[in-house]
Amino acid sequence: MKCRKCGEPAILELRRHNAAFCAPDFVDFFRNQVREAIRKHRMFARDEHVLVAVSGGKDSLALWDVLIDEGYRTTGLYLDLGIFDYSVESKAKCEAFAARRGVPLLVTRVAEAVGAPVPVIKNVTRRPPCSGCGLSKRYLMNRVALEHEMAVVATGHNLDDEAATLLGSVLHWQTDALSRQSPALPSTHRKLVRRVKPLYRLSERETAAYAFLRRIDYIVEECPFAKGATSIAHKEILSRMEDASPGAKHNFLFGFLEKARPAFERAEAVTLNECARCGQVTTGTVCAFCKLADQVKRATV
Amino acid sequence: MKVILRNPRREVELAGGRRVKDVLRELDIIPETVLVIRGDDLVTADQVVQDHETIELRPVMSGGAV
Ligand code: SF4
Ligand SMILES: [Zn+2]
Ligand SMILES: [Zn+2]
Numbered sequence: 001m002k003c004r005k006c007g008e009p010a011i012l013e014l015r016r017h018n019a020a021f022c023a024p025d026f027v028d029f030f031r032n033q034v035r036e037a038i039r040k041h042r043m044f045a046r047d048e049h050v051l052v053a054v055s056g057g058k059d060s061l062a063l064w065d066v067l068i069d070e071g072y073r074t075t076g077l078y079l080d081l082g083i084f085d086y087s088v089e090s091k092a093k094c095e096a097f098a099a100r101r102g103v104p105l106l107v108t109r110v111a112e113a114v115g116a117p118v119p120v121i122k123n124v125t126r127r128p129p130c131s132g133c134g135l136s137k138r139y140l141m142n143r144v145a146l147e148h149e150m151a152v153v154a155t156g157h158n159l160d161d162e163a164a165t166l167l168g169s170v171l172h173w174q175t176d177a178l179s180r181q182s183p184a185l186p187s188t189h190r191k192l193v194r195r196v197k198p199l200y201r202l203s204e205r206e207t208a209a210y211a212f213l214r215r216i217d218y219i220v221e222e223c224p225f226a227k228g229a230t231s232i233a234h235k236e237i238l239s240r241m242e243d244a245s246p247g248a249k250h251n252f253l254f255g256f257l258e259k260a261r262p263a264f265e266r267a268e269a270v271t272l273n274e275c276a277r278c279g280q281v282t283t284g285t286v287c288a289f290c291k292l293a294d295q296v297k298r299a300t301v
Numbered sequence: 302m303k304v305i306l307r308n309p310r311r312e313v314e315l316a317g318g319r320r321v322k323d324v325l326r327e328l329d330i331i332p333e334t335v336l337v338i339r340g341d342d343l344v345t346a347d348q349v350v351q352d353h354e355t356i357e358l359r360p361v362m363s364g365g366a367v
Binding site for chain 2: 001010011012013015020023057058059160203204205207208209212213220221222226232235236239240242243
């Protein structure tokens with residue numbers, strides 16, 4: 001197989017693009033896709049300070065790597081979930097990356113913010129671990145960005161993540177979730193920062209290849225709770241469809257974003273209040289994060 | 302050839318002199334779901350792996366909620 005750009009031997013075939021690339025041309029292709037995402041959705045301006053949420057995995061570290069090389073001013077945020085060895089190792093990967101690239105990294109511990117680490121939250125709430133974990137992550141990213149006066153948080157969500165989320169929402173016709181699914185969520189309240197996903201045009205095989213070729217030392221082992229997650233089941237289904245028909249995932253997600261999403265945009269806007277407890281944005285009186293922290297406190301004292 | 306699989310890490314020994322594509326089929330692995338690594342390089346599905354060589358099939362899926 002030959003590189004589409006230069007004709008040298010290829011190292012990666014991208015069936016959905018009907019192309020193969022050598023290493024330097026693939027890295028170029030990857031960076032172009034990120035640039036295109038940022039431009040198309042006006043994710044952030046040249047001079048904006050971007051908070052990059054990093055997990056130690058391939059996606060978020062690949063994202064951080066591209067943004068640094070593109071000359072953006074970035075700060076990493078690692079949320080320590082307290083998930084056994086997985087958290088210890090993934091934190092070490094983020095710290096090593098930040099040190100190597102000479103960029104600042106913030107670390108926030110969920111155990112401190114909520115009152116207990118993710119495995120304990122899971123037991124207390126008797127809900128799937130990803131539920132309390134996801135809630136805490138979204139809340140803390142926003143809070144840390146506000147505290148440091150950054151207007152935008154970038155996450156490493158890739159094409160597969162987005163397609164799997166879309167499939168999950170469609171299977172249950174969660175119209176609320178469908179209206180919110182977007183590569184860039186604008187701030188709709190002064191206490192909500194913009195959330196952007198600059199890797200949404202790239203598959204996870206592509207982000208893995210980028211991380212490998214750039215010699216980024218990322219954590220290959222998964223969070224021990226990921227196994228049972230429904231999003232993984234959805235990814236497996238989508239991979240089979242992709243195998244049978246290259247481009248299926250891309251068409252599913254991009255078709256939704258371009259043609260279907262506008263139909264789900266809420267007719268009437270929800271009212272956003274500030275949580276009586278912490279001041280962060282909520283649709284009720286007390287936000288879901290504060291309720292979770294209360295529940296954890298009651299169960300663990 | 303030696304094939305390294307991850308999550309959990311394990312190794313299997315298979316007959317060499319075959320294309321990556323055929324190795325993946327024998328192991329029932331969808332090509333989209335792995336990177337094929339040989340030494341410091343990635344290899345495409347049409348490449349032949351020799352008997353004395355080692356390849357790693359590294360899963361690319363990551364997951365959970367965000
Ligand atoms: S898999 Fe679930 S529990 Fe593990 S880090 Fe992701 S969201 Fe959290
Ligand atoms: Zn090339
Ligand atoms: Zn609150």
